Amino acid sequence: MATTSDSSVSFEETDTRHDEMHSTIENWIDELVDDIDEAQASAEFQEWLDVQSRFHDYSHRNTLLIKRQCPEASRVAGYNMWRNEFDRHVQEGEQAIWIWAPIITKQCPECENSPSYHEDSKCEYDETPPEEWSEGLVGFKPAPVFDVSQTEGEPLPELETEATGDAEDLVPALEGAAAEIGVTVRIVDAGEWEHGDAKGVCTQRNAHNLTPVVEAKARPNQADLAVTLIHEYAHALLHFDVDDKAERSKREVEAESVAYIVGRFFGLDTSGSAFYLAVWQDDDPEVIQDRLGRISSTAQEIIDIVHN
DSSP states (O other): OOOOOSOOOOOOOTTTHHHHHHHHHHHHHHHHHHHHHHHHHSHHHHHHHHHHHTSOOOOHHHHHHHHHHOTTOOOEEOHHHHHHHHOEEEOTTOOOEEEEEEEEEEOOTTTOOOHHHHHHSSOOOOSSOGGGSOEEEEEEEEEEEEEGGGEEESOOOOOOOOOBSOOTTHHHHHHHTHHHHTOEEEEEOGGGOOSTTOSEEEEESOSSOOOEEEEEEOOSOHHHHHHHHHHHHHHHHHTTTOOOGGGHHHHHHHHHHHHHHHHHHTTOBOTTHHHHHHHHOOSOTTHHHHTHHHHHHHHHHHHHHHHO
């Protein structure tokens, strides 16, 4: 993928700034769309997808059980699955995380019990023998799983989505711009972070004060922290009054596109956004083009506030 470490336009001329910004941002979005296409076709992304497809999509009930037992868990699997599918081994002394696993077996068409329970029931179905019954869900049983952090062995493929570059001055500038953007901003130490794997969140203060609150997890990579702040500022400006879960991936496309543009303007390498958006966006990347106006105007607004 192309790198985006250099800002190609200064936009210093007041008379032509608007037109220059609009055309340059449009070109940058064209490049981002191309990068997403390239990311989706890459061997690295395909390997990552292959690994992710082997992890179960757990129910809300099991997700709650996992988080209660191991709050830092990110990817969990059974003992044999870690060994056979990923060539990793559960470390000695690790405690299992217990979830509910489905019991799939032959099922009586009438009472829907397994053969053993069917024999003990009062069900009189005898049209077909048990060996000809179809399989179905007959119940749940406790099953042990382990988080990746409890295992060792072959590394899992990762996607490098973090921004890079010099942002030592940009992070304070973004914090200073919060009031004008209309948000309250907090950078939270990693040990106090309460939002799981998220790098940043945008929420409202409370039911009586609807001012958006942007929180970002502190980290050594200041460029990535800056892009996270920009991403959440974009959510505050574009999506704070949107409560449609079906729009989630589309909102992420808009916010990350804004972060890509603004980060690029300030000289950061934000090309990792292509992998981020390839994961988030299930539709054709051209959806970014359809939202160009909102993306462009929001990026310009943040640039003007922070740059001036």
